[in-house]
Amino acid sequence: MELIFFYIFAIFAVSSAIAVISLRNPVHSAVFLMVCFLQVAAIFILLRSPFLAAVQVFVYVGAVMVLFLFAVMVLDLGKERFGEHLHHQSPIAIIIIIGLVFVMGLGLAKAKLDAPIGKYTEAAMAKNTEVMGELLYTKYVFPFEVVSLLLLIALIGAIVLVMKERN
Amino acid sequence: MDVNIQMFLPEIVVAFLAFAILAADLLKPRGERKSLARLGIIGSLVAINVLVLTADISGTTLSGLFIQDGVSVFFKILFLLTGIFILYMAQEYEEKIKNFKGEFYALILFAVLAMMFLASSNDFISLYVSLEFLAVTLYILACYTKEESVSVEAGLKYLITGALASGVLLYGITYLYGATGSTEFSQIKLALNGKNFSGFLAIGLILVVLGLSFKIASIPFHVWAPDVYQGAPTPITALLAAGSKAAGFVMLMRVMFTALGSIRPHWVLFISVISALTLLFGNLAAMPQKNIKRMLAYAGIGSAGYLLMGIAAGNTLGSGAIMFYLLTYLFAIAGTFLAIVIFYNSEGSDSIDAYTGLSRRSPILAATLFIGLLSLAGVPPLGGFIAKLYLIAAVVKEGLIWLAVVGVLMAIAAMYYFLLVIKRIYLWQPKNDTPIKVSPINKALLYSINIATLVLGIYPGPFTDWVMAIAKVLF
Amino acid sequence: MDTNTCIELALIIIKVIIISSLLFALPIPLTWIERKVAGHIQLRLGPFRVGWHGILQPVADMIKLMFKEDIIPDKADKWLFKLAPIISLVPIFLTFATVPVGDKITVFGKEVTLYISDMNVGILYILAVAGIGVYGLILGGWASNSKYALFGSIRSSAQMISYELALSFAAIGVVMVTNSLSLVDIVNSQKATTWNICYQPLGFIIYIIAGLAEINRIPFDLSEDEGTLAAGYHVEYSSMRFSFFMLAEYVAMVLMSVLAVVLFFGGWSGPILPPIVWFVIKVSAFIYFFMWVRFTFPRYRYDQLMTIGWKILLPLSLVNILITGLFLI
Numbered sequence: 001m002e003l004i005f006f007y008i009f010a011i012f013a014v015s016s017a018i019a020v021i022s023l024r025n026p027v028h029s030a031v032f033l034m035v036c037f038l039q040v041a042a043i044f045i046l047l048r049s050p051f052l053a054a055v056q057v058f059v060y061v062g063a064v065m066v067l068f069l070f071a072v073m074v075l076d077l078g079k080e081r082f083g084e085h086l087h088h089q090s091p092i093a094i095i096i097i098i099g100l101v102f103v104m105g106l107g108l109a110k111a112k113l114d115a116p117i118g119k120y121t122e123a124a125m126a127k128n129t130e131v132m133g134e135l136l137y138t139k140y141v142f143p144f145e146v147v148s149l150l151l152l153i154a155l156i157g158a159i160v161l162v163m164k165e166r167n
Numbered sequence: 168m169d170v171n172i173q174m175f176l177p178e179i180v181v182a183f184l185a186f187a188i189l190a191a192d193l194l195k196p197r198g199e200r201k202s203l204a205r206l207g208i209i210g211s212l213v214a215i216n217v218l219v220l221t222a223d224i225s226g227t228t229l230s231g232l233f234i235q236d237g238v239s240v241f242f243k244i245l246f247l248l249t250g251i252f253i254l255y256m257a258q259e260y261e262e263k264i265k266n267f268k269g270e271f272y273a274l275i276l277f278a279v280l281a282m283m284f285l286a287s288s289n290d291f292i293s294l295y296v297s298l299e300f301l302a303v304t305l306y307i308l309a310c311y312t313k314e315e316s317v318s319v320e321a322g323l324k325y326l327i328t329g330a331l332a333s334g335v336l337l338y339g340i341t342y343l344y345g346a347t348g349s350t351e352f353s354q355i356k357l358a359l360n361g362k363n364f365s366g367f368l369a370i371g372l373i374l375v376v377l378g379l380s381f382k383i384a385s386i387p388f389h390v391w392a393p394d395v396y397q398g399a400p401t402p403i404t405a406l407l408a409a410g411s412k413a414a415g416f417v418m419l420m421r422v423m424f425t426a427l428g429s430i431r432p433h434w435v436l437f438i439s440v441i442s443a444l445t446l447l448f449g450n451l452a453a454m455p456q457k458n459i460k461r462m463l464a465y466a467g468i469g470s471a472g473y474l475l476m477g478i479a480a481g482n483t484l485g486s487g488a489i490m491f492y493l494l495t496y497l498f499a500i501a502g503t504f505l506a507i508v509i510f511y512n513s514e515g516s517d518s519i520d521a522y523t524g525l526s527r528r529s530p531i532l533a534a535t536l537f538i539g540l541l542s543l544a545g546v547p548p549l550g551g552f553i554a555k556l557y558l559i560a561a562v563v564k565e566g567l568i569w570l571a572v573v574g575v576l577m578a579i580a581a582m583y584y585f586l587l588v589i590k591r592i593y594l595w596q597p598k599n600d601t602p603i604k605v606s607p608i609n610k611a612l613l614y615s616i617n618i619a620t621l622v623l624g625i626y627p628g629p630f631t632d633w634v635m636a637i638a639k640v641l642f
Numbered sequence: 643m644d645t646n647t648c649i650e651l652a653l654i655i656i657k658v659i660i661i662s663s664l665l666f667a668l669p670i671p672l673t674w675i676e677r678k679v680a681g682h683i684q685l686r687l688g689p690f691r692v693g694w695h696g697i698l699q700p701v702a703d704m705i706k707l708m709f710k711e712d713i714i715p716d717k718a719d720k721w722l723f724k725l726a727p728i729i730s731l732v733p734i735f736l737t738f739a740t741v742p743v744g745d746k747i748t749v750f751g752k753e754v755t756l757y758i759s760d761m762n763v764g765i766l767y768i769l770a771v772a773g774i775g776v777y778g779l780i781l782g783g784w785a786s787n788s789k790y791a792l793f794g795s796i797r798s799s800a801q802m803i804s805y806e807l808a809l810s811f812a813a814i815g816v817v818m819v820t821n822s823l824s825l826v827d828i829v830n831s832q833k834a835t836t837w838n839i840c841y842q843p844l845g846f847i848i849y850i851i852a853g854l855a856e857i858n859r860i861p862f863d864l865s866e867d868e869g870t871l872a873a874g875y876h877v878e879y880s881s882m883r884f885s886f887f888m889l890a891e892y893v894a895m896v897l898m899s900v901l902a903v904v905l906f907f908g909g910w911s912g913p914i915l916p917p918i919v920w921f922v923i924k925v926s927a928f929i930y931f932f933m934w935v936r937f938t939f940p941r942y943r944y945d946q947l948m949t950i951g952w953k954i955l956l957p958l959s960l961v962n963i964l965i966t967g968l969f970l971i
Contacts, residue, residue, distance in 0.1 A: 053763075068781075140230075150303055
């Protein structure tokens with residue numbers, strides 16, 4: 001049952017991801033990007049991580065909004081034709097993609113998962129949010145602090161790059 | 168949770184310093200911001216002192232995600248020195264940036280802080296977030312002169328390739344996690360003990376190396392380097408060349424030696440091939456360049472190839488040689504780029520043509536470029552020569568003779584294109600021979616950097632002993 | 643599957659059917675009430691012709707909407723134009739999956755919960771999924787290929803980016819007090835002590851203001867500003883597609899009222915009367931409040947809207963979190 005759902009979500013996620021990069025209209029791409037994120041959120045739910053799923057929807061919905069605004073305000077839709085002057089690069093790109101798929105397929109075919117998995121019990125999963133919050137503030141406090149610095153820098157950077165100093 | 172605050176005291180100092188500069192910037196009127204750079208330099212010196220005083224406290228803290236050992240101390244000193252040079256260069260360069268904002272200095276310090284975090288990362292998660300922290304800071308810095316279109320192009324190219332590389336790295340990390348069940352380097356090492364080499368490991372390994380190749384500007388993520396080096400403000404180019412590359416190599420050393428050291432037979436050929444290709448591409452493509460920053464970018468790609476030889480060697484000699492190379496590289500880059508900044512301030516050009524007959528106009532700048540470029544090329548008796556020698560010796564010791572041959576040949580190629588520039592500087596007649604003014608402080612600094620490069624070449628003993636001793640902790 | 647899981651499944655399906663048909667039907671009385679409230683506030687009588695006191699007016703309106711011609715502008719992005727009303731409607735219905743109407747009741751000796759699912763991330767889920775609904779307006783406005791609609795859609799996206807933050811931060815204050823993201827737990831913890839409005843007065847004010855903006859009602863309905871944009875994002879829509887937008891707007895108002903009750907006013911808890919009655923009374927009071935506001939306040943200007951969002955509400959909500967944190971320590 002779960003496996004069937006997983007395949008549904010996975011197929012939708014991958015095909016909408018392909019649609020994102022192959023559609024010519026950036027607004028359509030943005031819509032498919034949203035679909036893709038929603039499918040990933042659904043997969044998180046299958047993995048018993050409702051918190052990650054909710055955050056996935058929450059954060060990325062905002063991100064897609066920014067993309068949409070970017071597409072509407074910066075690009076001149078209708079006149080813009082993307083990638084038409086990059087056609088000579090597509091054979092190389094196709095070769096590289098096929099190579100990557102081949103190497104990864106080879107690797108995956110040989111792979112077997114023998115690492116210890118399922119560190120968290122069913123009880124811990126039920127309290128998913130608490131477990132995650134506790135880990136963030138204890139074990140992973142160092143990356144957490146680094147991320148907060150990162151966000152601060154991103155904020156400062158956005159202001160510095162946009163603002164004009166008054167005389 | 169264990170917290171040993173002494174281990175990350177230098178980082179706290181640098182973080183406070185960066186925030187202090189951000190705050191002080193608000194109080195300073197326009198045109199008086201050079202004192203911010205001086206504050207940063209003094210603070211960085213304090214941080215180095217703190218680091219040296221607490222250097223003997225080693226071990227892991229913050230639940231094992233943060234490590235302080237000889238290697239991290241070495242790299243942190245290197246990064247702080249880089250930061251000092253860059254801050255000095257930045258305040259020389261300040262007038263050339265239209266609409267200059269004081270956040271420039273704070274952002275440089277944040278970049279140094281991010282590199283220090285990277286040097287201490289003992290876990291893929293802390294490595295990844297520190298890497299992103301560094302990357303975001305550098306994206307902003309690369310397009311800081313946003314009135315010039317080349318700078319905006321630099322920032323955009325850096326951002327797009329950087330985002331792609333970071334995705335590749337993250338994807339690789341998930342495979343390694345899947346194969347070993349841990350993200351911590353020492354745990355991964357334990358998990359790999361007596362285990363077969365599986366497909367998951369292979370994919371993870373390849374993707375992680377490809378992702379990290381962005382930071383060190385080696386093949387296949389090298390394409391950003393020339394455009395970004397050329398377009399970014401010159402001090403930031405120096406930061407990318409000396410600091411960001413060193414940060415990339417401390418990551419590679421920790422990942423390849425500490426975490427994945429036990430499966431070296433599986434990755435040695437992969438790294439060797441990348442190293443050889445990078446060497447060939449960087450050095451051959453540097454030859455026809457007309458812009459000095461662009462030429463140094465290709466030369467920097469070549470250097471990444473040399474440094475990867477040390478990774479391929481995978482022994483104490485190799486990793487010691489990487490650290491020594493980065494030390495000599497820092498001084499060569501600092502001297503060369505300071506000279507470029509001074510020259511640009513006076514002439515307003517970075518093209519190699521403009522350098523014609525520089526020796527008649529400013530002997531000190533010419534001498535600095537002479538020593539700096541030849542050290543990058545690896546000419547005896549300069550520091551760069553000893554470093555290349557050690558790297559080649561390290562791969563020969565591991566039986567990779569063909570890689571050593573490529574290395575030697577490309578050192579000769581590097582000599583060729585650097586000597587072309589030096590010929591232009593010393594043997595050609597200048598178009599106008601008005602002397603270029605160099606302030607006494609700049610002169611003193613250039614002299615001391617040149618002397619440092621010479622000392623590293625003539626009397627490398629203490630330094631090589633030091634790096635070889637600390638390289639042992641990686642294995 | 644054994645019989646027990648079958649019954650569970652059937653129960654869930656029944657609950658979904660009841661809730662969605664209720665939500666589909668709710669706008670019918672709500673439009674009538676809204677017009678009556680408007681009338682009496684403006685010293686008029688409101689609709690009076692169809693049925694007793696005009697009570698059949700919404701039915702007449704519905705029939706009219708259904709039989710109108712469905713126009714798709716020639717230069718519209720057809721695919722998105724058709725998709726947009728559905729995008730705005732579906733997420734807002736989905737959010738009700740985790741809304742608790744009451745606690746458990748016993749029917750035929752079997753315990754039945756009065757909510758479809760008690761997620762342990764309930765409040766996050768509602769805010770996240772409700773956020774998707776805004777895409778309906780934005781994409782619809784863009785796909786219409788009309789100046790007014792596009793302005794409406796851009797205003798709406800700016801508004802959403804600015805006000806969703808304040809709304810979520812206001813909710814975080816409640817989460818900090820009750821130590822849970824689950825709506826059922828939030829109500830139960832209020833039953834044990836007092837209503838959260840006593841601990842979070844500032845949070846409640848921020849929630850109500852940001853909530854008004856989030857559901858695009860006056861004084862924040864700039865995306866359909868009749869004065870300057872004709873009808874904003876839905877200016878090109880007619881017939882059933884238009885009514886989808888209207889339906890979504892009313893359900894969003896119900897959702898905001900329900901959330902306000904659950905987060906700040908103790909949900910279904912109350913003395914003497916049965917829990918469901920209390921719940922309905924409280925929710926109706928909030929719905930009335932929203933209507934009252936609509937006919938009392940003038941519309942804000944666009945720059946005022948941004949100023950309120952970024953310079954007042956966001957800092958205030960951060961201060962609220964800080965104060966809550968200090969009290970909890």
